[in-house]
Amino acid sequence: MNDEAYMRLALHEAQRGRGLTYRNPLVGAVLVKDDQVLGAGHHVHFGQSHAEVDAFNQVQHPEDVKNSTLYVTLEPCCHTGKTPPCAHQIVDWGVKEVVVAQMDPNPLVKGQGISYLEAHGVTVKMGVLSTEAEQLNETYNFYYRHKRPLVTVKTAQSLDGKIALPYAARTYLTDAEANVMIDDDRAEQQAILVGSQTVLDDDPQLLVRQPLEYAPVRVILDRRGRLVPPLRLLKCDVPIWLFTTNCHVAERFSAYPQVRIFVAKRWPVAAVVQQLGQLGIQSLMVEGGAHIQNAFLAADLVDQLLIYQVFEVFGRLSLPAFTGPEDRRQKFSPRNIMQVGNALRILAGRQ
Amino acid sequence: MNDEAYMRLALHEAQRGRGLTYRNPLVGAVLVKDDQVLGAGHHVHFGQSHAEVDAFNQVQHPEDVKNSTLYVTLEPCCHTGKTPPCAHQIVDWGVKEVVVAQMDPNPLVKGQGISYLEAHGVTVKMGVLSTEAEQLNETYNFYYRHKRPLVTVKTAQSLDGKIALPYAARTYLTDAEANVMIDDDRAEQQAILVGSQTVLDDDPQLLVRQPLEYAPVRVILDRRGRLVPPLRLLKCDVPIWLFTTNCHVAERFSAYPQVRIFVAKRWPVAAVVQQLGQLGIQSLMVEGGAHIQNAFLAADLVDQLLIYQVFEVFGRLSLPAFTGPEDRRQKFSPRNIMQVGNALRILAGRQ
Numbered sequence: 001m002n003d004e005a006y007m008r009l010a011l012h013e014a015q016r017g018r019g020l021t022y023r024n025p026l027v028g029a030v031l032v033k034d035d036q037v038l039g040a041g042h043h044v045h046f047g048q049s050h051a052e053v054d055a056f057n058q059v060q061h062p063e064d065v066k067n068s069t070l071y072v073t074l075e076p077c078c079h080t081g082k083t084p085p086c087a088h089q090i091v092d093w094g095v096k097e098v099v100v101a102q103m104d105p106n107p108l109v110k111g112q113g114i115s116y117l118e119a120h121g122v123t124v125k126m127g128v129l130s131t132e133a134e135q136l137n138e139t140y141n142f143y144y145r146h147k148r149p150l151v152t153v154k155t156a157q158s159l160d161g162k163i164a165l166p167y168a169a170r171t172y173l174t175d176a177e178a179n180v181m182i183d184d185d186r187a188e189q190q191a192i193l194v195g196s197q198t199v200l201d202d203d204p205q206l207l208v209r210q211p212l213e214y215a216p217v218r219v220i221l222d223r224r225g226r227l228v229p230p231l232r233l234l235k236c237d238v239p240i241w242l243f244t245t246n247c248h249v250a251e252r253f254s255a256y257p258q259v260r261i262f263v264a265k266r267w268p269v270a271a272v273v274q275q276l277g278q279l280g281i282q283s284l285m286v287e288g289g290a291h292i293q294n295a296f297l298a299a300d301l302v303d304q305l306l307i308y309q310v311f312e313v314f315g316r317l318s319l320p321a322f323t324g325p326e327d328r329r330q331k332f333s334p335r336n337i338m339q340v341g342n343a344l345r346i347l348a349g350r351q
Numbered sequence: 352m353n354d355e356a357y358m359r360l361a362l363h364e365a366q367r368g369r370g371l372t373y374r375n376p377l378v379g380a381v382l383v384k385d386d387q388v389l390g391a392g393h394h395v396h397f398g399q400s401h402a403e404v405d406a407f408n409q410v411q412h413p414e415d416v417k418n419s420t421l422y423v424t425l426e427p428c429c430h431t432g433k434t435p436p437c438a439h440q441i442v443d444w445g446v447k448e449v450v451v452a453q454m455d456p457n458p459l460v461k462g463q464g465i466s467y468l469e470a471h472g473v474t475v476k477m478g479v480l481s482t483e484a485e486q487l488n489e490t491y492n493f494y495y496r497h498k499r500p501l502v503t504v505k506t507a508q509s510l511d512g513k514i515a516l517p518y519a520a521r522t523y524l525t526d527a528e529a530n531v532m533i534d535d536d537r538a539e540q541q542a543i544l545v546g547s548q549t550v551l552d553d554d555p556q557l558l559v560r561q562p563l564e565y566a567p568v569r570v571i572l573d574r575r576g577r578l579v580p581p582l583r584l585l586k587c588d589v590p591i592w593l594f595t596t597n598c599h600v601a602e603r604f605s606a607y608p609q610v611r612i613f614v615a616k617r618w619p620v621a622a623v624v625q626q627l628g629q630l631g632i633q634s635l636m637v638e639g640g641a642h643i644q645n646a647f648l649a650a651d652l653v654d655q656l657l658i659y660q661v662f663e664v665f666g667r668l669s670l671p672a673f674t675g676p677e678d679r680r681q682k683f684s685p686r687n688i689m690q691v692g693n694a695l696r697i698l699a700g701r702q
Binding site (some may be wrong): 348 | 507510512650658667668669678688699
């Protein structure tokens with residue numbers, strides 16, 4: 001087998017961590033000697049073994065690892081985080097060569113793992129199946145390259161781009177089957193954002209139905225401070241981060257330990273995104289309302305559009321999906337289109 | 352082989368006439384004796400041989416047809432149109448049994464072909480693969496059952512349901528590849544309708560690029576009579592039917608033999624559709640503008656929506672695809688969804 005074949009195996013291994021690694025990337029590793037796989041592993045869980053160590057732990061006779069080749073989808077770390085640095089351990093094991101698919105964009109690593117290995121006599125080969133490895137951790141890579149979360153603006157709308165009928169308290173667009181998919185979309189995010197108007201109109205919980213170890217943070221943009229308990233949001237202890245310009249808000253929510261208040265003189269959406277990035281949020285789904293969707297467009301902060309389009313026409317008087325004082329034409333590219341339940345799910349990326 | 356297998360062959364034969372039969376249905380016929388196919392034929396071309404006669408003409412020894420079984424996708428005709436009645440010829444040939452997939456909804460036939468055959472000692476079997484046969488001639492069947500054309504409302508729009516940027520003379524949405532498909536969609540229609548505003552704004556030709564024997568009639572709704580030659584529409588002799596309430600319009604276009612003027616005190620869209628039906632138009636594609644699209648929705652006259660959606664957001668100030676004084680929520684069902692060029696082509700049917 002050649003390098004690509006072993007790297008493909010490592011990529012396959014990496015997938016096993018899906019949904020468990022939280023803010024860490026998916027990583028796979030394979031140890032090979034004399035064209036025989038000694039062990040294969042993956043990053044198992046946020047805060048637990050890295051892929052390299054997991055692979056090493058699978059090896060029957062640890063002494064075999066001496067002079068072996070390690071295939072790993074992401075550059076080995078060289079800092080002490082929740083686990084000791086992998087680069088050090090690789091050197092200690094006596095690995096001869098490390099084949100790496102992608103350099104780690106995290107500034108704590110970013111080439112330092114590779115430097116450490118090379119400085120300690122390990123041959124390093126870069127760039128094998130790097131595109132595939134990049135795709136594995138799109139959000140993680142985006143976050144470290146752009147220093148802010150990947151923003152997905154999500155709407156459910158009619159064929160004529162409307163989100164609600166006129167004068168209706170709440171218009172239900174998607175059916176149960178589509179809602180399961182929407183829930184899955186939410187579950188992949190580290191934060192969900194809505195405006196105070198959406199909370200006032202719908203009193204939503206913004207939870208994910210499936211049990212998740214790391215449920216997305218619920219970010220509420222309530223600049224004027226219009227929200228007052230009780231709210232259905234407060235019924236559970238998934239974190240709520242409330243962005244406001246009103247300094248009286250903190251008091252109102254003091255009885256709710258899950259609520260964290262961010263007060264500033266102004267909260268343009270760019271500043272909110274910046275703040276979320278500083279708090280380590282790698283992915284954000286913006287769920288409206290229409291003014292907020294539009295503000296993200298106008299601020300050029302829509303990396304992805306996720307539209308659930310139902311096969312209805314609502315008409316002129318209904319509420320549009322995007323509205324606000326700013327107006328901006330923006331082009332996207334289709335990334336994935338599928339029919340689910342009563343809706344057409346359109347995922348489009350920034351062009 | 353059983354009845355269904357021979358009928359499937361007849362359905363397959365019928366397809367050969369696609370694009371050539373104009374206002375006539377696609378029809379296929381197979382003559383069988385002693386489990387041997389004697390001949391297979393189809394309705395060749397508007398005004399030419401019907402399928403039964405075409406099948407007969409393929410038979411090597413015409414005397415073999417005596418006591419054979421005829422499989423035909425549509426009830427044989429019994430009236431003298433552009434060709435003599437098929438039912439009479441079938442009796443003359445000595446066919447013993449006729450298996451029919453679908454009764455002809457055309458009132459000139461509608462059971463009379465079957466009656467004639469039965470009255471002359473021919474056994475008739477009905478309903479073999481009738482659903483498949485119905486699908487073959489959807490427009491034809493719709494026209495005779497509803498006594499009006501099947502109406503398809505077509506738009507090209509952004510993801511937020513807009514058809515044009517504000518203050519732009521004309522916004523081009525679909526790319527060359529999508530436009531070829533739009534051309535094919537037009538080519539399948541017997542008439543295309545636009546409002547006078549679209550003619551004033553775009554000065555379109557409303558032609559189909561591919562050479563067609565029966566190009567769709569260009570229907571212009573110009574109630575107030577705002578259109579005055581010269582117009583690019585007038586540059587070719589494909590029929591133009593102009594609906595107006597202004598009795599001075601006829602004079603303006605008197606030099607153009609391809610223009611036919613329809614004057615009435617009022618032309619609500621339902622009356623226009625009714626008139627087109629009386630003139631034999633079986634399918635109509637409505638191409639806007641936004642007020643006309645909305646008028647068709649409000650009149651409950653949208654049998655199909657055909658949307659070419661490009662991956663752009665135009666914003667609040669842009670022109671919506673549907674607008675007008677009337678407002679109406681209407682549900683559709685997806686019929687066909689595909690990506691073509693830079694667009695998503697969504698065909699949805701009335702629910």
